[in-house]
Amino acid sequence: MLPFFKSHYSIGRSILTLEDKDELDPNTPDSIVAICLKHKIKRPFLVEDSIGGFLEAYENFSKHKINFIYGLRLTVCGDLNSKNEESRSTESKFIILMKNSKGYEDLLNLYSIAAKDGFYYYPRLDYKTLEKKWGDNLSLCVPFYDSYIFNNSFLHNICCPRINFTDATYLTEENNLIFDHLIKKKVSDLVEKEKIQKIKSIYYYKRSDFKAYLTFKCINKRSSLDKPELDHMSSDEFCFESWEEANG
Amino acid sequence: MDNHLIRYQNQNNVFIDLETFNLCLSFHHNRPWQAAMIKTENDKPTGKRDLYVDWWKETNLDISADAARITKFNKKKVMSKAVPPSEAFVQLSEWLDKADYIIGHNIIGFDVYLIKEWYQHEKKDWSHLTEKFIDTNCIAKAYKMQTLPSEGESLLEFQYKMYHKRVRGLKTNQTFLGKEFKIDFDYDSLHDALNDIELNIEIWKQLKWRIEI
Numbered sequence: 001m002l003p004f005f006k007s008h009y010s011i012g013r014s015i016l017t018l019e020d021k022d023e024l025d026p027n028t029p030d031s032i033v034a035i036c037l038k039h040k041i042k043r044p045f046l047v048e049d050s051i052g053g054f055l056e057a058y059e060n061f062s063k064h065k066i067n068f069i070y071g072l073r074l075t076v077c078g079d080l081n082s083k084n085e086e087s088r089s090t091e092s093k094f095i096i097l098m099k100n101s102k103g104y105e106d107l108l109n110l111y112s113i114a115a116k117d118g119f120y121y122y123p124r125l126d127y128k129t130l131e132k133k134w135g136d137n138l139s140l141c142v143p144f145y146d147s148y149i150f151n152n153s154f155l156h157n158i159c160c161p162r163i164n165f166t167d168a169t170y171l172t173e174e175n176n177l178i179f180d181h182l183i184k185k186k187v188s189d190l191v192e193k194e195k196i197q198k199i200k201s202i203y204y205y206k207r208s209d210f211k212a213y214l215t216f217k218c219i220n221k222r223s224s225l226d227k228p229e230l231d232h233m234s235s236d237e238f239c240f241e242s243w244e245e246a247n248g
Numbered sequence: 249m250d251n252h253l254i255r256y257q258n259q260n261n262v263f264i265d266l267e268t269f270n271l272c273l274s275f276h277h278n279r280p281w282q283a284a285m286i287k288t289e290n291d292k293p294t295g296k297r298d299l300y301v302d303w304w305k306e307t308n309l310d311i312s313a314d315a316a317r318i319t320k321f322n323k324k325k326v327m328s329k330a331v332p333p334s335e336a337f338v339q340l341s342e343w344l345d346k347a348d349y350i351i352g353h354n355i356i357g358f359d360v361y362l363i364k365e366w367y368q369h370e371k372k373d374w375s376h377l378t379e380k381f382i383d384t385n386c387i388a389k390a391y392k393m394q395t396l397p398s399e400g401e402s403l404l405e406f407q408y409k410m411y412h413k414r415v416r417g418l419k420t421n422q423t424f425l426g427k428e429f430k431i432d433f434d435y436d437s438l439h440d441a442l443n444d445i446e447l448n449i450e451i452w453k454q455l456k457w458r459i460e461i
Contacts, residue, residue, distance in 0.1 A: 153401075154408045176368070178360055178378055182405055211276045225277050226270035226312040231412075234273035234361035 001198040003243050004045045004171075005032045009053030010073075012220035014203040015213050018046075018053050020060040030205040033060045035240055036068075045199075047071040047095055050123075051111050054104075071097035072107060073143060078160065080118030080126040091124065092148035092159040095141040095171070103137035127162035140166050144173040144199070149186050154179065171199045174246075175237040200243040210236035254349070254382075254461055261288050262347040263449055265441040266359050267319050269303075270312040273361040275369055279303040279333075280362050281311065281326060282319075283340050284441030287347075291453050297339055298442050302330035319439050337370050349382050353422050353448050356383040356407050379404055384451050386410035388420040391459040403461065422447055429454040 006014040008029075021034040036044050046057055046068050054070060061068045078090035098107050110133055114123035134140075140163060142149070148159035170187050174180055187196060204213045214233060215225060223229045236242075267282035280301060287295040303309065304327075311321050344350055344363070352359050360381055367374035379402065386407040390396070393415065397406035422444060423435050431450045437443040 153405055155412045156409060176364070178356070178364060179404065179408060181375070181378065182402060210274065214272070214274065214276065225272055226314065228272055230273075231357070232273070232361070234365060236274065236276065 001200055001243065001246050002045055003041060003202055003240070004047045004199045005035075005202045006047060006049070007032055007053050007057070009056075010049035012217060013049060015209065015216050016202070016204065018056045018060055020063060024205070030209070032057075033064060033066070035205060036061075036066050037064055039240070039244065041066070043067050043069060045069045045071065045097070047073050047097075047201075049073050051108065069097060070104075070107075071095050071141070072111060074111070074114055075122060075124045076130060076161075077118070077124050077126050080114075080124050080129060083120040087120070089157045090159055092151045092157065092161070093143050093146040094130075094163075094168075095143050097139040097141060099137050099139055102135075106133065106135050106137050109133060131162070131165040134165050138166075140168040141197075142168050142170045144171050144183060144187075144201075149190065150183055153182070153186060167195070170196050172196055173199055173201060175201075175235045175242075177232060177235050179232075200246065201238050202240050202243060203238045205239060206241045207236040207239055209239065213238075254456055257348070258290060259288075259348040260346070261291075261349045261351055262286070262343045263288065263351045263445045263452070264344075264355070264359060264363075265352055265444045265448070266362055267321075267439075267441050268315065268362060269309055270315050271358070273358065273365075275362070275365040277309065278362065279307065279309055280366070281321075281330075282441050283336060284445055285340070285343055286442075286445050286449060287343055288449065291449065293449070295343075296442070297343065299336040299339055300326050300330040301333050301336045302327065303333060306333065333366075334370065337366060337372075341367070341370075341372065344377060344380075347380060350377065350380045351382045351384060351448065351452055353444065353451070354383060354385040356381055356386060356404070357411055381407070382452075383407050383411065384422075384425075384448055384455060385420050387455050387459060387461065388425055388451070389413060389415070389418060390461075391455060392418055392420065396460060406461075422451065425451050425454075 005016060007016050007018045008014055015029060017029045017031045019031040021031040022037060024030055024034045024038055051072060073093055073095045075091050076094050077087055096107060098104055110125060113129055114125045118124035148161045151157035151159050170191050172184050172187055217230055218224055218228050221229060263286045265284050266280040268280045269278050272278040283299045285297045286293050364374045389410045426433055426447050433447050
């Protein structure tokens with residue numbers, strides 16, 4: 001099972017930082033760098049929702065000779081020029097990973113298009129652009145949540161993915177959510193076993209940090225712990241502790 | 249020919265409603281202080297359990313002001329009837345584990361998570377429950393939108409689809425449904441878990457004949 005970290009640069013999605021720290025200090029936010037050093041994680045995945053944290057990640061991971069793999073989780077829609085509610089029902093998330101340093105340029109290029117041309121509430125790409133700009137330096141993954149499989153099954157979305165230009169990897173997770181088994185079955189019915197990779201999304205260090213994470217989400221949502229208004233926010237499994245247990 | 253439809257099945261169901269400290273979906277910040285259940289056999293009540301739970305000995309969490317007001321929470325009354333959480337859980341899980349369906353209003357948006365959390369708290373597996381849940385709020389939405397599950401779609405998946413659908417002006421709360429279905433009921437007594445369930449049984453009886461699930 002691969003550890004897919006997310007930092008606070010993905011706004012409202014994680015309470016982990018990318019600070020250069022050798023040790024975990026219980027009085028300050030936990031750093032992914034410190035977690036990797038403490039637990040000897042040599043090749044962590046850092047999958048962000050925006051590219052802002054790349055420089056800090058690169059500097060601090062490099063300093064400690066941690067060979068991290070960077071990726072962006074982006075919204076892909078049917079047509080990036082179509083900016084209306086109907087087009088939003090065609091949206092789903094994809095993860096684009098860099099395979100090498102040249103991949104950084106390709107990813108930056110894609111992100112620029114998403115943020116400039118495709119922006120509608122948030123940066124968006126479409127399949128046509130993705131295919132046109134695709135290269136061997138990038139790798140495409142279908143996330144477990146918010147993917148076209150998830151959105152077509154649990155929302156009223158009509159996502160028609162056109163990703164034949166590359167071999168996508170389908171990511172699966174187990175986070176004790178009520179519908180996890182349904183998504184997992186859909187993925188295994190759809191693609192061969194070889195294309196499926198188990199991962200763990202990590203947004204906080206320990207299960208006991210869940211309340212801090214939830215508080216952070218509530219602040220971002222302008223809601224409260226007593227009334228978070230966050231759908232399905234019941235699992236404390238999106239943490240490093242859970243990944244570590246699963247990996248012995 | 250339509251024997252697959254829930255309406256024609258012989259069922260032992262449990263209708264459930266939880267009253268909680270607040271609206272958080274996690275035991276990190278919330279607990280159910282009341283769990284009311286009515287067991288039915290083909291929609292006829294065969295048993296009733298109204299469990300009050302004393303969480304105060306094992307957690308510092310307490311009911312929020314809003315929840316206390318809405319549910320007319322009376323700590324003295326609750327404490328006089330309350331049993332330890334593990335004792336309440338035995339009674340809760342005994343019925344839920346054996347039920348064909350577990351029915352509640354907005355159960356998949358709320359109660360499901362706290363039931364799951366409670367099972368985890370007691371270190372019990374909850375996965376056998378997932379396909380049992382029927383949410384009368386989601387089914388009412390489907391009925392009003394004239395939407396049916398597509399072929400191969402599980403009931404849970406269909407209900408989540410309905411749960412995520414927000415339609416302006418579409419009213420599916422218990423009071424509205426009860427009045428729409430002309431159910432004779434004391435609507436001022438709602439927000440007491442057991443009363444809510446009694447109304448929900450009547451709503452379910454109406455709903456299951458109006459939509460083919």
